[in-house]
Amino acid sequence: MPPVFAHGALRLYLLAVLEQGPQHGYEIIRALTDRFGGTYSPSAGTVYPRLAKLQEEGLLETTMDGRRTIYSLTDAGRAELELRQNELKEVQANITSSVRRLADEIRNEVQDNMRTLRAELAASAETARTAARQAPAAPRSQPAGTGAPLQQAEFLLKQFRDELRVELRVQSAKNKLDENALAAFQAALDHATAAVKGAFKA
Known part of the structure; x- marks a missing residue:
């Protein structure tokens, strides 16, 4: 994959980020x-060595907030940023292009994964159908829930799981898989589990 930042571009962009105000490393x-x-x-x-280099050059200064190091621009840093506004505009334009390129790569990867999953599902379905055809007829005394019905139920469960895996990967690629989404996902699974158990009791 081509580099996201051209040579020296990250250094300049870090100055631009800190133009918004002092920040610690994680915030940057x-x-x-x-x-x-x-x-x-x-x-x-990638980030901290460049911040250290900018500090050595007198473009940044640091203060401590508990255990966190806070970075802020010096007057020299602001002056350099002002002098290089044209370069910064070019960096911004390149970032926009990189975002589009990375989004396309993620989209293609997700599509490839979905095609692979569909192929696996199709193969699993054919295997289940073949097993169901070849399975001997269950005797009348055989307990319910064994043989072909169990295989079909397991196939349905696997299909459900695979579809959820695709959806989780898509949401993760979109950076939407946060704590709230996980909590909602857990609640939905709990509800689905309760519904399945209730169906067997009906």
């Missing part, structure tokens, strides 16, 4: 992640 990383719509998140190993 989060700001970059949000700018890319969740399609790219720089690692701490």
Whole structure:
């Protein structure tokens, strides 16, 4: 995959992020992640060395807030940012292009995964049908819930699970799989489980 930032672009963009006000490292990383719509998140190993370099150059200064290091622009940092506004506009335009490219790559990956899952489901369905045809007829004394009906129920359960896995991957790619979404997902699963158990009791 081509680099998200051209040489020196991240350095300049970090100055632009801090133009909004002092921030600690996690906030800076989060700001970059949000700018890319969740399609790219720089690692701490990418961001912190550049922040340290900017501090060495006198463009940033740091203060401590408990255990957190707060970064802010110095007058020299603001002056450099002002002088390089044209370069910053080019960086912004390149970021927009990178966001589109990364979104296309994620979309293609999700589509490929869905095609693979559909193929697996089709193969599983054929296997289940073949097993059902080949299974010997159950004697009248055989307990309910064994043989072909159980295989069909297990296939339906697997299909349900695979469809949910696709949906989870899509939502994760869209950066929508947060704590609230997980709580709602858990509640939906609990409701579905209760409904299935209730169906057997009916």
